[in-house]
Amino acid sequence: MKELIKDLQKQALSFKIDSREDLEAFRMKFLVKKGMLNDLFSKFRELDGQAKKEFGGPLNDLKQKVQSIYDDKSAELLSNEAAAGPVYDDSLPGLPLDAGSRHPISIVLNQMIDVFMKMGFSISEGPEVEDDWHNFTALNFPENHPARDMQDTFFIDEDFSLRTHTSSVQVRVMESEDPPIRTISPGRVYRNEAISARSNSFFHQIEGLYIDKGVSFADLKQTLYLFVQEFFGEGTKVRFRPSYFPFTEPSAEMDIYLGVTTEEDRRLTKGSGWLEILGCGMVDENVLRNNDIDPETYSGFAFGMGVERITLFKYGVKDLRIFFENDIRFLRQFQGEE
Numbered sequence: 001m002k003e004l005i006k007d008l009q010k011q012a013l014s015f016k017i018d019s020r021e022d023l024e025a026f027r028m029k030f031l032v033k034k035g036m037l038n039d040l041f042s043k044f045r046e047l048d049g050q051a052k053k054e055f056g057g058p059l060n061d062l063k064q065k066v067q068s069i070y071d072d073k074s075a076e077l078l079s080n081e082a083a084a085g086p087v088y089d090d091s092l093p094g095l096p097l098d099a100g101s102r103h104p105i106s107i108v109l110n111q112m113i114d115v116f117m118k119m120g121f122s123i124s125e126g127p128e129v130e131d132d133w134h135n136f137t138a139l140n141f142p143e144n145h146p147a148r149d150m151q152d153t154f155f156i157d158e159d160f161s162l163r164t165h166t167s168s169v170q171v172r173v174m175e176s177e178d179p180p181i182r183t184i185s186p187g188r189v190y191r192n193e194a195i196s197a198r199s200n201s202f203f204h205q206i207e208g209l210y211i212d213k214g215v216s217f218a219d220l221k222q223t224l225y226l227f228v229q230e231f232f233g234e235g236t237k238v239r240f241r242p243s244y245f246p247f248t249e250p251s252a253e254m255d256i257y258l259g260v261t262t263e264e265d266r267r268l269t270k271g272s273g274w275l276e277i278l279g280c281g282m283v284d285e286n287v288l289r290n291n292d293i294d295p296e297t298y299s300g301f302a303f304g305m306g307v308e309r310i311t312l313f314k315y316g317v318k319d320l321r322i323f324f325e326n327d328i329r330f331l332r333q334f335q336g337e338e
């Protein structure tokens with residue numbers, strides 16, 4: 001018996017365990033019901049009383065030793081595996097990827113940009129935190145103009161505010177480029193207004209600026225007319241109404257005709273069928289002079305349109321606040337749209 005115990009211990013100690021397979025082989029050899037350890041116990045049970053007394057202790061020690069070899073190796077393998085990182089199974093099917101979607105404002109903005117790019121406009125950008133010169137003064141706002149009033153503008157300090165329109169980018173472009181200039185400036189603007197279904201304290205605009213020799217109001221009308229035909233569909237009617245902006249002279253606002261057939265159109269146009277989408281005009285001579293462009297040689301037009309209103313119309317959305325709530329159920333509906 002003594003020899004058998006010794007021999008089994010030797011075998012267990014010298015068993016090479018480098019992998020889970022080895023570990024399992026070890027278990028099969030020594031620890032299962034029909035394994036060597038149990039074999040030895042069966043033999044032990046056949047011994048007489050005296051021999052049982054003699055070998056009971058050593059045999060139990062052996063059993064514990066073999067079990068702890070198994071336990072230690074098992075723990076060691078586990079920690080090695082953890083250190084080596086996760087095991088990848090290339091044959092498993094992938095987890096479904098929840099693809100995001102573009103925001104409806106971005107979709108419409110991109111479509112508008114596309115139309116102007118086709119007409120040869122470049123894209124320019126400016127900062128959202130803007131100084132008084134770029135947002136107001138260079139644009140010919142008189143010192144006490146109501147648009148500078150606290151009601152409309154979020155002031156940051158005496159010199160800086162959040163831009164109230166993308167017209168500030170007109171100034172930045174004129175500063176850094178010589179005519180001919182043909183550019184659009186999409187971006188976010190801020191106004192200190194009460195939030196409602198139709199207005200928000202921030203929204204998006206696309207500014208347009210075209211300066212060259214001999215640019216006329218007819219060019220402005222034709223450019224905007226072309227845009228409307230491309231964007232809203234051929235045959236879409238437009239009208240220009242005289243208006244006022246400090247930085248354009250003459251100034252106008254442009255409406256597109258949606259009609260009054262659907263409830264939606266009536267609501268959006270307040271019953272008139274016409275939806276105002278932009279302000280525009282010929283760049284005021286003072287603005288050109290403020291930016292060192294000679295009004296004797298050059299003339300130009302500018303326009304600025306709101307993106308939210310057009311998006312409301314395009315998707316039949318009733319309240320623009322939903323654009324900024326980031327409700328996933330709303331945003332998901334635009335999956336797959338560019």
Ligand code: PHE
Pocket residue numbers: 164165166167207245248279280281302303304305
């Ligand atoms: N900046 C004007 C606005 O925000 C729009 C505009 C742009 C008007 C360019 C004329 C020319 O209302």
